[in-house]
Amino acid sequence: xxxxxxxxxxxxxxxxxxxxxxxxxxxxxxxxxxxxxxxxxxxxxxxxxxxxxxxxxxxxxxxxxxxxxxxxxxxxxxxxxxxxxxxxxxxxxxxxxxxxxxxxxxxxxxxxxxxxxxxxxxxxxxxxxxxxxxxxxxxxxxxxxxxxxxxxxxxxxxxxxxxxxxxxxxxxxxxxxxxxxxxxxxxxxxxxxxxxxxxxxxxxxxxxxxxxxxxxxxxxxxxxxxxxxxxxxxxxxxxxxxxxxxxxxxxxxxxxxxxxxxxxxxxxxxxxxxxxxxxxxxxxxxxxxxxxxxxxxxxxxxxxxxxxxxxxxxxxxxxxxxxxxxxxxxxxxxxxxxxxxxxxxxxxxxxxxxxxxxxxxxxxxxxxxxxxxxxxxxxxxxxxxxxxxxxxxxxxxxxxxxxxxxxxxxxxxx
Amino acid sequence: xxxxxxxxxxxxxxxxxxxxxxxxxxxxxxxxxxxxxxxxxxxxxxxxxxxxxxxxxxxxxxxxxxxxxxxxxxxxxxxxxxxxxxxxxxxxxxxxxxxxxxxxxxxxxxxxxxxxxxxxxxxxxxxxxxxxxxxxxxxxxxxxxxxxxxxxxxx
Numbered sequence: 001x002x003x004x005x006x007x008x009x010x011x012x013x014x015x016x017x018x019x020x021x022x023x024x025x026x027x028x029x030x031x032x033x034x035x036x037x038x039x040x041x042x043x044x045x046x047x048x049x050x051x052x053x054x055x056x057x058x059x060x061x062x063x064x065x066x067x068x069x070x071x072x073x074x075x076x077x078x079x080x081x082x083x084x085x086x087x088x089x090x091x092x093x094x095x096x097x098x099x100x101x102x103x104x105x106x107x108x109x110x111x112x113x114x115x116x117x118x119x120x121x122x123x124x125x126x127x128x129x130x131x132x133x134x135x136x137x138x139x140x141x142x143x144x145x146x147x148x149x150x151x152x153x154x155x156x157x158x159x160x161x162x163x164x165x166x167x168x169x170x171x172x173x174x175x176x177x178x179x180x181x182x183x184x185x186x187x188x189x190x191x192x193x194x195x196x197x198x199x200x201x202x203x204x205x206x207x208x209x210x211x212x213x214x215x216x217x218x219x220x221x222x223x224x225x226x227x228x229x230x231x232x233x234x235x236x237x238x239x240x241x242x243x244x245x246x247x248x249x250x251x252x253x254x255x256x257x258x259x260x261x262x263x264x265x266x267x268x269x270x271x272x273x274x275x276x277x278x279x280x281x282x283x284x285x286x287x288x289x290x291x292x293x294x295x296x297x298x299x300x301x302x303x304x305x306x307x308x309x310x311x312x313x314x315x316x317x318x319x320x321x322x323x324x325x326x327x328x329x330x331x332x333x334x335x336x337x338x339x340x341x342x343x344x345x346x347x348x349x350x351x352x353x354x355x356x357x358x359x360x361x362x363x364x365x366x367x368x369x370x371x372x373x374x375x376x377x378x379x380x381x382x383x384x385x386x387x388x389x390x391x392x393x394x395x396x397x398x399x400x401x402x403x404x405x406x407x408x409x410x411x412x413x414x
Numbered sequence: 415x416x417x418x419x420x421x422x423x424x425x426x427x428x429x430x431x432x433x434x435x436x437x438x439x440x441x442x443x444x445x446x447x448x449x450x451x452x453x454x455x456x457x458x459x460x461x462x463x464x465x466x467x468x469x470x471x472x473x474x475x476x477x478x479x480x481x482x483x484x485x486x487x488x489x490x491x492x493x494x495x496x497x498x499x500x501x502x503x504x505x506x507x508x509x510x511x512x513x514x515x516x517x518x519x520x521x522x523x524x525x526x527x528x529x530x531x532x533x534x535x536x537x538x539x540x541x542x543x544x545x546x547x548x549x550x551x552x553x554x555x556x557x558x559x560x561x562x563x564x565x566x567x568x569x
Contacts, residue, residue, distance in 0.1 A: 341430075343477035346421075349532065353417045362453055375453040375475055404421060405478075407430040 419528030
C-alpha cells in the first residue's frame with residue numbers, strides 16, 4: 001500500500017497522542033508535511049534568507065531564483081501554459097478575493113448574475129456576496145441532490161446571458177463530490193460567462209490540468225498538499241490578468257511611482273504587492289516535487305481504494321449516516337457523517353482521547369449543512385499517508401462513542 | 415485528561431433526559447443563544463412572578479455539554495429571584511474561568527467543572543448562562559417583555 005511507503009516521510013505521524021499512535025484524519029483542513037518540505041524550509045532560513053527581486057548580492061539572487069523556480073513548478077503542477085499566469089497569494093481565500101476585487105469590480109454591474117453552487121466553502125461565497133452587494137448584482141445557486149451531486153439540469157436552466165461568472169468548487173470539502181468542471185465550463189463559455197474554480201480540495205488529491213478543464217480562474221493553496229501555510233495561488237489566463245486592475249498597491253508591483261500616480265508591472269508582479277511569503281512559496285515547490293515523485297494518479301487511486309474501504313467500515317457503525325456520493329469514483333476522500341443523537345463535538349472529543357484527529361462543525365460551509373438539515377457533521381478526511389489501520393481505529397472509536405452515549409435510565413429523584 | 419472528567423454521568427443523564435425542555439408560551443424573557451463555532455443553538459424562556467423565576471424552559475440542539483448545562487440551569491434557577499439567578503450565573507462563569515467555588519454555591523453544577531480541562535468546550539457550557547444574563551439585562555432595561563439574542567462569544 002502506498003501509505004506504508006510514505007508514512008516514514010512524515011515526522012508528525014511518528015508521534016503518540018495520549019499514549020496512542022496519532023491517527024490523522026483531518027487533511028482536508030490541512031495536510032501534514034514530509035521531512036523533505038520541512039528540511040527545505042530550514043535550508044532557506046539557514047542558507048539563503050533574503051528578500052526577492054531587489055538585491056544584487058548572492059543570496060538575494062539565490063532566493064529570487066528559488067522563488068521563480070517554485071512558480072514554474074507550481075504552474076506546471078496544474079499544467080498552466082505560462083508561469084507568469086500564476087500569482088502567489090497567501091491562501092486560496094486571498095486568490096478568490098483577488099478576482100472579486102479586481103476582475104469583479106471591473107466586470108460585474110447592476111443586474112448581472114454570478115452563478116454559484118450550494119456546496120461552496122464560505123471562501124467562494126462571501127466574496128461574491130460582498131461584490132454583489134456593492135455592484136447591485138444577483139447571486140444564483142445550483143443545488144445538489146440527495147447524493148450530493150450537483151443538479152446539472154438546474155445549472156443549464158440558471159445559466160443565461162446575464163451570467164457574468166460561474167464560481168464553483170472542484171471538490172466539495174464536506175460532501176466530497178467531484179464536480180464535472182470541464183462540462184460546466186464549456187456551457188458557461190457559450191453564454192459568455194467566465195469560470196472560476198476553487199481547487200483547494202482537488203489539487204492535492206488528483207491530477208489537475210487547467211487547460212483540459214477549460215476554466216478562466218483557478219485558486220488553490222500549498223498547505224493542503226504537503227506544503228506550508230501562508231502560500232496560495234491564483235492561476236488565470238494571461239489576457240484576463242493583463243486587463244485586470246491591480247489588487248493591493250505597494251512595493252514590488254510598480255514600474256514608476258510619482259507623487260500623484262504610478263504605473264504597474266506586468267502579471268504576475270502586478271498582483272504581488274509587498275514582500276511575499278518567500279520561504280513558503282519556495283518550499284511549495286519542494287512539496288510539488290514530493291507529490292510528483294509519487295505520482296498524482298497513484299495518490300488518487302490510493303485514496304479511492306481507501307475511501308471505498310472507509311465507506312464499508314463506517315456502514316458497520318449503527319446509526320451512522322454518511323453524506324455525499326455513494327461511488328468513490330465520483331468523490332474524494334472526504335467523509336462527513338452524522339451519528340444519531342451524538343453531537344459531532346462530542347464525537348470528536350471522544351475520538352481525540354484515542355489519538356484520532358477528526359473535524360467537527362460546519363467546516364466553513366454552513367449552507368451545505370442547512371441544506372442537509374443538520375447543524376454540524378463530523379468529518380474524517382484521507383490523504384496519501386492514511387492506511388486501513390487508520391480507518392479501523394476510526395471505526396472502533398465510533399463504536400466506543402456509541403457505547404458511552406447509549407441512553408441510561410433516568411436517575412432516581414430527577 | 416480523562417474523558418470521565420468531561421462526560422460525568424450526571425451530564426450524560428441530563429443530555430439523554432433533558433429537564434424542562436420545550437417552549438413556554440408568552441414568556442417574559444426569551445433569549446436565542448448560539449455558539450457560532452460549533453453550531454450549538456438554544457432558546458431559553460423565562461416566566462417571572464413577583465421578581466422570581468416562576469417557570470423556565472429551553473429548546474435547542476447542540477453538543478451534550480451545551481444541552482446538559484441548559485437543562486441543569488433550568489433546575490437550578492426555578493424559584494430563585496432574578497438577583498439570585500444572576501448571581502448564580504456569575505458564580506458558574508467564575509468556576510468555568512478557573513476560579514475556586516464551593517459546592518454549597520453550585521451543587522450539581524459542579525459536575526461541569528471537568529469541562530475546564532477542555533478549553534474549547536468552555537463556551538459550550540457557558541452558552542445557556544450567558545444567554546440568561548443577556549435576557550435579564552435586556553428585560554431590566556426594557557422593563558417589560560423582551561426577545562434577546564446572545565452568543566457564547568460574549569464575555
